[in-house]
Amino acid sequence: MMNGRNGQSLIGIAHLIKENNIEVRTMDIKEVKEGKKQYLNLLLLADEQENMIDRYLTNGTMYVLEDDGVKAECVVLDVGGGVLEIKNIATDPQFHGKGYGRALIEFIIKKYKSDYSILQVGTGDSPSTIPFYEKCGFIRSHIIKNFFADNYDHPIYDGGVKLIDMIYLRKNI
Numbered sequence: 001m002m003n004g005r006n007g008q009s010l011i012g013i014a015h016l017i018k019e020n021n022i023e024v025r026t027m028d029i030k031e032v033k034e035g036k037k038q039y040l041n042l043l044l045l046a047d048e049q050e051n052m053i054d055r056y057l058t059n060g061t062m063y064v065l066e067d068d069g070v071k072a073e074c075v076v077l078d079v080g081g082g083v084l085e086i087k088n089i090a091t092d093p094q095f096h097g098k099g100y101g102r103a104l105i106e107f108i109i110k111k112y113k114s115d116y117s118i119l120q121v122g123t124g125d126s127p128s129t130i131p132f133y134e135k136c137g138f139i140r141s142h143i144i145k146n147f148f149a150d151n152y153d154h155p156i157y158d159g160g161v162k163l164i165d166m167i168y169l170r171k172n173i
């Protein structure tokens, strides 16, 4: 694997997007091995308290999606029992709804399906995140009661909703 600038390793071209059946754009998804905090602005979109990000960033595996610049990132972590967890995923707000989040999920599934049986994610019960995961084929599995109230030092709001419980969604891969 080639090591590029900024501690990134080129994983390969993940997807081709056809637009109007004419233009074909390529996206690269790269693993970030060093300097993960250079993407803190994206990480904070998904998890707004930095010391909570610090809990998984060192041990987690981070990827960035580039399409004429970095547009999205995700961090995954082995949580045991054949389960891989998405700890953080975010797309630059200027580029929501363009398929970058789904492309990262599909990349993760393809890369890890031979080593894991379940991909899971924990999120607040928010209309800005749950529908995205459901569109990507995740289904609700379990809840950790009061996770946000117990672990964050201030109230967390997302999509106009105060987050209280952690909702887990899973997808067999």
Ligand SMILES: CC(C)(COP(=O)(O)OP(=O)(O)OC[C@H]1O[C@@H](n2cnc3c(N)ncnc32)[C@H](O)[C@@H]1OP(=O)(O)O)[C@@H](O)C(=O)NCCC(=O)NCCS
Binding pocket: 045, 046, 047, 072, 088, 089, 090, 091, 092, 095, 096, 097, 098, 099, 100, 101, 102, 103, 122, 123, 124, 127, 128, 129, 131, 132, 133, 135, 136
């Ligand atoms: C959640 C997030 C990563 C989605 O990224 P994205 O690049 O905009 O998602 P995509 O464009 O790949 O969307 C995939 C599908 O989900 C749908 N979708 C995405 N967000 C949605 C929402 N809030 N409500 C309904 N559908 C949604 C899209 O319409 C698309 O559907 P389609 O494939 O049928 O057209 C992005 O909204 C984000 O960065 N949010 C802030 C950070 C965050 O909350 N991260 C999750 C923490 S748990």
